[in-house]
Amino acid sequence: MTDAPARTGAQEIRRVLRGHGRRICGAAALALTGSALALAQPLVVKRVIEAAGTGGPTGGAVGLLVGLFLAQAAVQGLARYVLARTGEGVVLGLRLDMIAHLLRLPMRTYDRRRTGDLISRTSADSTALRLLVSEGFTDAVTGSIGLVGVVVLMVWLDWVLFLLVLAVIAVGSLAVASVLRGIERASLRAQQATGAMTAELERALGAIRTVRASRAEERETLRIGAEARSAYAQSVRVGALDAVVAPAVMLTINGSFLLVLLIGGMRAAGRDGSAASVAELAAFLLYMLYLMAPVAAVFQALSTMRQGLGALRRITEVLDLPPEPEAEPQPVTVPKRSAAAAPVLEFQHVRFGYDPARPVLYDVSFTVPPHGHVALIGSSGAGKSTVFALAERFYDPDAGRVLFEGRDVRTLDRAAHRARIGLVEQHAPVLYGTLRENLLYAAPDADPADLARVIELAQLTELVARSPHGLDTEAGERGMSLSGGERQRVALARALLTHPALLLLDEPTAHLDAANEAALRRSIRRITEECALLVIAHRSSTIRAADAVVVLDAGRIAATGTHDELLASSDHYRRLSQAGVAAHR
Structure with a gap:
């Protein structure tokens, strides 16, 4: 999905944890304190047993043991809370980064990626990532700290018995390691299948009326269900592999415990069962019990983190996609002329293709003067929508220049350009x-008077008046409570509220009846007093209202002029007019 250099799992984890180091260190310090309190308890037990064997007092040691136990519970609970909160903060930060990043990708990226899959990476994948951070990382930190402490004390008490324990754990670790690699692969496939399922569902729901009209519900159910079954199969594989980890860990720990009990018991008996030898064995066995929790936590954390790495890689793939670039650092030289004389929009020998090897526009040149009204016409595939996309700078031309108010758009800030x-x-x-x-x-800060002006200008006054809650009436999902013409007029008013220098209208009369079309033509005449208009049109009434007409044919300018001039001079324009398909896409 991206050409960014591949990263290891550890590098990706470090990347997402960047900026959270202070909280993680604080939580680790709390976890270390809790582990120290826990590790001190077997030593106190050893002292109690030794004191009991010699007839000494044990009350103070027992009280200390209870205090250590309660303090350990409080400190470790606080540590887990801090780590869990940090994990949620990491997930929130990633989600915010992804949302901001997804809304700023180049248009070519949206052309090539499935929207549903991108949405899935922000929702489902980030949810899976929560396990990696809030559970996997938490268990890894607390388990590792506890493991180190237990190991040090076990070596101090009896290094021979510890070597036996280490040998058994090493064998178990080799068995678990191969399972963990399979978990990561299966988890990644499960996340990919979930993303594909979301994309297929978004595709069907986005065209639900077409699905119903085509009686395609069963086909879509089977299509989406296939991806759901694929996600199920991979998730079951993850569960099956994960189910191997816990028994393997328990067998390892229980086996090492029985081995220590057997060999340690024989050694203690060989020392005449003295209180000191029995106390040492009891302390070592207690540390064995304490060892179970951190070892199990570390192994389970590795399993959880392997599951989360698949989601993390899908998230980082999105974050590695390059965002829409800003203005070029090297400005392009523009011929000097006064601002008043500069066209609002000018195409100079523009060549462009969504795939550079297959151009859509060839050597296109035309101008839109200030307060001018230019109609852009042509048959399906002629390149009209592509002209709009280049004017908005959704794409940059492969050759030639697009000028806005006399300046090459590649030298302008995209947001400032689109605001105009x-x-x-x-x-x-x-x-x-x-x-x-x-x-x-x-224009969220527009004043009420300006809002009322564009409502009247876009012929929305009647719609607002008959809506049950006026302007506060819900428009419905994708504006489905409105007619096609009403949606178009809402979009027109929305665009006018920004006071643009250029208004791009894509077939504004397509969804209007004769009365509303006549009203919109009157509005257009008023709009040209405020800004220039470039209109994709195919109705003759819309074309005749324009000051100039630009005729596109297969990505090239076939003719320019007024409606009457083109009727007299252009055979291609006459054919379009007679066929009535001048702007069908």
Whole structure:
């Protein structure tokens, strides 16, 4: 998915934990304190047994043991809470980074990636990552600290018995290591299958009316279900492999415990069962019991972290995708001319292809003057939508230049450039929320008078008046409570509220009846007093209203002029007009 250099699991974990070091160190210090309190307890038990064997007092030592036990519980509980909270903070930080990053990727990335899979990486994968950080990392830290302490004291008490324990644990570790590699691979496949399932479901729900009209519910169910079954199969494999880890760990620990009990007991008996030898064996066995928890925690943490690494790699793949670049550091030289004389938009010998090897536009040149009204027409695939995409700087040309108000758009800040352009797409997306939220989407700080102005200008007054809650009426999912024409007029008002220098309209009359079309034409005449218009059109009434017409044919400029001039001079334009398909896409 990305050309970024491959990272090891440890490098990826360090990357996501960056910035959380202070909290992790604090939690580790608490965990170390808790482990120290726990490790002191067998030594106190040893002292109690020795004192009992010699007839000395034991009350103080027993009280100390109880105090150590209670203090250990409190400190370790606090340590786990701090680590869990840190883990949630890591997941939140990654989610925020991913959301910000996903909304700033180049358009080519959205063209090539499935939206549902990208969404899955932000939701399902980040949820799986929580296990890695809040559980896997927590267990790894607390288990490792406890393990080191136990090992030191066991070596101090009896290094021979410890070597026996180490040998048994080493054998068990080799068996578990191969299982962990399989867990990571299966977990990654499960996350990929979940992402594919989400993408397929998003595809079907996004076109649910087409699915229903085509009676394709069963086919879509089978299609999406296949991905769900794939995710199930891989998740079951993860569960099966993970189920091997716990028994292997318990066999290792229990085997080493029985071996220590057998050999240590024989050695203690050989020393005449003195209180000192029995006390040492009891302390060592207690440390064996204490060893079980950290060893089991470390092995379980490794299993959990292996499961989370698949999700982490999918997340880092997204974060490694390059964002939309800013303006080029080297400005392109523009011929000097006054701002008043500069066209609002100018294409100079532009060549472009979504795949550079297959151009969509060839040597395209035209201008849109200030407050001009230019119609862009052409048959399906002529390149009209691509012109809009280049004007908005969703893409940059492969050759030639796109100038905005006399400046090459590649030298402009993208956000500042887009703030000067309004875009009304043919399908006019309306977001979930109220009419007010949709109208203010591009200009959230617009004053009420300005909002009222664009509502009237876009012929939305009647819609607002008959809506049950006025501007605070819900528009529905994807604006489905509105008609196609209403959605288009909402999009038009939203674009006008930003006071653009150039308004791009993609077939504004496509969803309007004759009365509303006439009203919109009157609005367009008023709009040209505020900004320039570039309109993709195919209705003759819309084309005749333009000051100039640019005719595209197979990615090239076939003719330019007024409607009457082109009728007289361009055979291609006459054919388009007669066929009535001048702007079908």
